[in-house]
Each structure stands twice: as structure tokens, then as C-alpha cells.
Amino acid sequence: MTEHAVVISGAGPTGLTLAGELALAGIDVAIVERRPDQALFGTRAGGLSARTLEVFDQRGIVDRFLAAGQIAQVTGFAVTRLDISDTPTRHNYGLALRQKHIERILAGWVGELSVPIYRGRDVTSFAEDGAGVTVELSDGASLRARYLVGCDGGRSLIRKAAGIAFDGWDATSGNILAEVEMAEEPSLGVHRTALGIYAFGRDEYEIRDGKVIFASEGPIGVMVPDKNPGATAEPTLDDLKQALIAAFGTDYGIHGLKWISRFTDMSRQAAAYRKGRIFLAGDAAHVHSPVGGQGLNTGVQDAVNLGWKLARVLKGQSPDALLDTYHAERHPVGARVLRTTMAQVALQRADDRTEALRDIMMELLGMDEPRKRIAAEMSGLAIHYDLGQGHPLLGRRMPDLDLTSSDGPTRVFTLLHDARPVLLVLDDAGSFDITPWSDDVTLVHARYAGPWELPALGPVSAPSAVLIRPDGYVAWVGDGTQDGLEDAMKTWFGLQV
Numbered sequence: 001m002t003e004h005a006v007v008i009s010g011a012g013p014t015g016l017t018l019a020g021e022l023a024l025a026g027i028d029v030a031i032v033e034r035r036p037d038q039a040l041f042g043t044r045a046g047g048l049s050a051r052t053l054e055v056f057d058q059r060g061i062v063d064r065f066l067a068a069g070q071i072a073q074v075t076g077f078a079v080t081r082l083d084i085s086d087t088p089t090r091h092n093y094g095l096a097l098r099q100k101h102i103e104r105i106l107a108g109w110v111g112e113l114s115v116p117i118y119r120g121r122d123v124t125s126f127a128e129d130g131a132g133v134t135v136e137l138s139d140g141a142s143l144r145a146r147y148l149v150g151c152d153g154g155r156s157l158i159r160k161a162a163g164i165a166f167d168g169w170d171a172t173s174g175n176i177l178a179e180v181e182m183a184e185e186p187s188l189g190v191h192r193t194a195l196g197i198y199a200f201g202r203d204e205y206e207i208r209d210g211k212v213i214f215a216s217e218g219p220i221g222v223m224v225p226d227k228n229p230g231a232t233a234e235p236t237l238d239d240l241k242q243a244l245i246a247a248f249g250t251d252y253g254i255h256g257l258k259w260i261s262r263f264t265d266m267s268r269q270a271a272a273y274r275k276g277r278i279f280l281a282g283d284a285a286h287v288h289s290p291v292g293g294q295g296l297n298t299g300v301q302d303a304v305n306l307g308w309k310l311a312r313v314l315k316g317q318s319p320d321a322l323l324d325t326y327h328a329e330r331h332p333v334g335a336r337v338l339r340t341t342m343a344q345v346a347l348q349r350a351d352d353r354t355e356a357l358r359d360i361m362m363e364l365l366g367m368d369e370p371r372k373r374i375a376a377e378m379s380g381l382a383i384h385y386d387l388g389q390g391h392p393l394l395g396r397r398m399p400d401l402d403l404t405s406s407d408g409p410t411r412v413f414t415l416l417h418d419a420r421p422v423l424l425v426l427d428d429a430g431s432f433d434i435t436p437w438s439d440d441v442t443l444v445h446a447r448y449a450g451p452w453e454l455p456a457l458g459p460v461s462a463p464s465a466v467l468i469r470p471d472g473y474v475a476w477v478g479d480g481t482q483d484g485l486e487d488a489m490k491t492w493f494g495l496q497v
Ligand SMILES: Cc1cc2nc3c(=O)[nH]c(=O)nc-3n(C[C@H](O)[C@H](O)[C@H](O)COP(=O)(O)OP(=O)(O)OC[C@H]3O[C@@H](n4cnc5c(N)ncnc54)[C@H](O)[C@@H]3O)c2cc1C
Pocket: 009, 010, 011, 012, 013, 014, 015, 032, 033, 034, 035, 043, 044, 045, 046, 047, 099, 121, 122, 123, 124, 151, 152, 153, 154, 156, 157, 177, 263, 281, 282, 283, 284, 290, 292, 293, 294, 295, 296, 297, 298, 299
């Protein structure tokens, strides 16, 4: 039986990110993936949020995504786009990039880190014992691991087999998505009709002056409302025809179906993200409507939260209790994502009263304060893990400051490339003795003269030092003394003085 420290079920965006995080930390990790290769059929996520771009910047791979996608103000809330260009982040925008490209780039990174992927086979069952998990595959092989992580999507076998409840709300609305040929080209773009939202587009597009300009040739992507959002059977070309005729009086000579799928606003969340040696991340832990574009982004950020924690516990550097903080921190984030998507679905309904509510929301989001708050939430920049009372930075993402260190200019995110904890000392105190931790924590003395500003919160006071976790969140803030540093070190990094 082949052994790995961690086995991940599913090489979607979540599983690939987690594998990269673990491999960076030197952990023997393998993925089992049903698909024979990384090709992805059908349309799924359309881009990356500002925080996800920051997270990839923390690992030195953001340029790969930026080079492949289009930078634009694509952050949105239900009915409106939110301009985040005044948000204090280097990535004060979203990136339009289809999921197939996101996965291709992540798979390339994971390949460079030599993560084995057992492709073309399923995880079919597993058995957990005191020392680990035995994972059975559909080709008859077995793997042995200390931990098993279900990154296997909304229908997660791992979640079901672990007996983890997936409570929430059934679908109230849905859409059919397809790629087709059309004899007559409809007006490309989004159409709000009395019957719901319709959209036509092409796989290739450019964003010019904030407007999506689709390629002039090629198959057409169609999205129509689904009359049967609870249906389990595959939708058909005839369903598409009927939906088009109902709204536009024509089916545009639709033919040549390339693929067809449906999605709904079903919203559910796993009751536990951890059960013993089993973890859930990404869609396996939370599903909701795609409106607002938070699914993939939330999954990637689940993975970045879990990766360093699993690595430290596996290396014996931190106690097992560190792993419980994964649920404690990420479950509330997932619950908020469900809340924002449900609110957006409600705002998309096609009736006069919802139209009136939408108008009021548009007015509110036209004001600076609400726009900044909702934009920070939708772009993942507002995430705040509850690490107790203290400086506003505590539990929030560390900004990517331009620093001057004795080695010359650098950036905070550059210091996080190898996913180690960083103690950043910003005054001249110079008295931090981290000798007992020096193998494990990077100590950096640097100067920073610029402003301290956090998304949605605004200016905050300058700290004298910060302890930054490998996922980029602040674990301790110094105010000229080292009070609380030792406790933070023990809590997060299990290190003794
Ligand atoms: C129409 C649509 C639009 C969307 N738009 C956005 C958007 O704009 N922004 C955004 O952030 N999100 C969006 N999403 C959501 C996004 O696609 C998902 O949240 C994302 O794919 C979740 O990634 P994941 O890795 O957790 O799961 P998945 O992408 O579902 O990956 C799971 C993987 O596990 C594999 N697998 C499953 N079962 C097994 C098994 N038993 N053994 C082995 N392998 C298995 C699957 O083959 C798959 O590769 C959209 C979704 C849809 C449907």
C-alpha cells in the first residue's frame, strides 16, 4: 500500500491549492482525481477576487494568473459592479479568467512541486483508525495517509462517508447553461426579462473600458432560467428552445449542442469541516449560487488556511489542537458567503417589488461607505478571524507593504513566499531574541514610512511589530513591547521559549 502524509480527494482549484501549500512545506501529499486530465468542460468560475490574487502573490505565483487573465473592476454584488480601485491593496481589482485556465495554472505549479496525482480514478471509500486513514480507489488500489482531505466538490463522497451533515436551503431558482451553435445571433450580453435573467456570450472575450466585448465567431454560450430547479435529470436542447421562445419569441435556430449543465441557488454548508483525520474544503464544505463569484475563491482560501496547519502538526511543530482552528476560522467565513449569495439571489428576482428593492440597493451601493464595506466582503479582503481583542490588524490580512530592510527593498508578500511564519519588526527596538524559534520563524527588521490602511476599516495606528502566519493573517501585534508575543508563538506555532 502506497503511503503519503496527506491524501486529497479532488484536483479542482481547492485540492490543487492545498496540495501546493503542503508541498511547499515539505509534506508528502498526493491527490486522487476522477478526471483523466485537467480539462474542464462547461463554464464554471469566471475569475479571481482581490484576496485570492493576494494569496497567490504571497506564494510568488500571481504573475502567472495576471498574465493569462484580464484585470478589471469585476467585483460585483447581485445587480451592480463595485469599483474597488480605491481599496488599499496592490491588487485593487478582480481578474477575469476562466476556471479552466485557473486550474491549468494551479496544476502547473503543483507539478513543479512534484505532487503525484492519481488521475482517472475515484476515491470510493475510506476507513479511519487511530494512526491514519486507509483510502480505497476505484482501480482496486489503496492508499494510506495520516490525514484525508475531501476537496471533491459539492457532491463530496468524503463528506457523505464521514457522516457530516450538510444542512441548508433547497433550490428556489436555477439556470441552464450550454454551449451551442445558433443560426441567428442574439444580442450578446445579459438580458433581464420578466421570466428571469438570460445571457449570451462566447468563450473568448476582451474587457475594454469596463465592457465585455465577445469574440465575433465561435459557438455561443447560453444561460436561461431553469423551470425545474430541483430536477436531477440532465437538461436538454428542447428545454433551451422552450426557454428562449418564451422570452424572445424565437429559438435563434439553436442546434449543435456542445455541452449542457444546470446550477441552482441551493445553499448548504457542512456542519463540521473536520472530523478526526478527515477534513473538508471548498465546495465539499459549502455550496451556493454562483452569483457574486465567491465559490472558487472561498475554496482556495480554505486551502490556504488549512495547508500550513496540517503541515505543522504533521511535522510535530504544533499540537493537534491547531487543526481545530480550521473549522473555527473558516466555517464562519463560509456561513457569510452563503448569506451574501442568498441575499443576491433574492435581489435578482423578476418582480416589481424586487425591482424597487434593487433600486434602493443601487442607491446605497453608490455611497462610499456601503460600497467599500460590501466590496471588501465580496473581494475577500474583509475576512477577520476572531483572534480576540486588540489592534484592528489582529486576525486580519497583513497588507503587502513596501519595506526597506538591511538587504534592501522588499515587500511583505515576498517574505511569505516559502510559507513560513514571519516576525516583522518595524521600529528600531532591535531587541527581539527569537533564538529558540529561529529555525522556524523568519525574523525581519525593516522600515516602513507609508500609511497603514485596511480595506473597509480605513486608517489604523502603526504597529511596532507583527507576527504573520504563513497564510498572511496577523497573529500578534506589537505596540512597542513584546507583551503577548510568547503566547501567540505557542498558540500558533507551538514553540516553547
Ligand atoms: C456556472 C458557475 C459559475 C461559477 N462562477 C464562479 C465565479 O465566478 N467565481 C467563483 O469563485 N466561483 C464560481 N463558481 C463556483 C466554482 O466553480 C466552484 O466553487 C469551484 O469549482 C469549487 O472548487 P473545488 O475544487 O472545491 O471543487 P470542484 O471544482 O468541484 O472540484 C472537485 C474535484 O473533485 C473531483 N472528484 C469528485 N469526486 C471525486 C472522487 N470520489 N474521487 C476523486 N475525485 C473526485 C472532481 O472530478 C473535481 O475535479 C461557479 C460555479 C458554476 C457552476
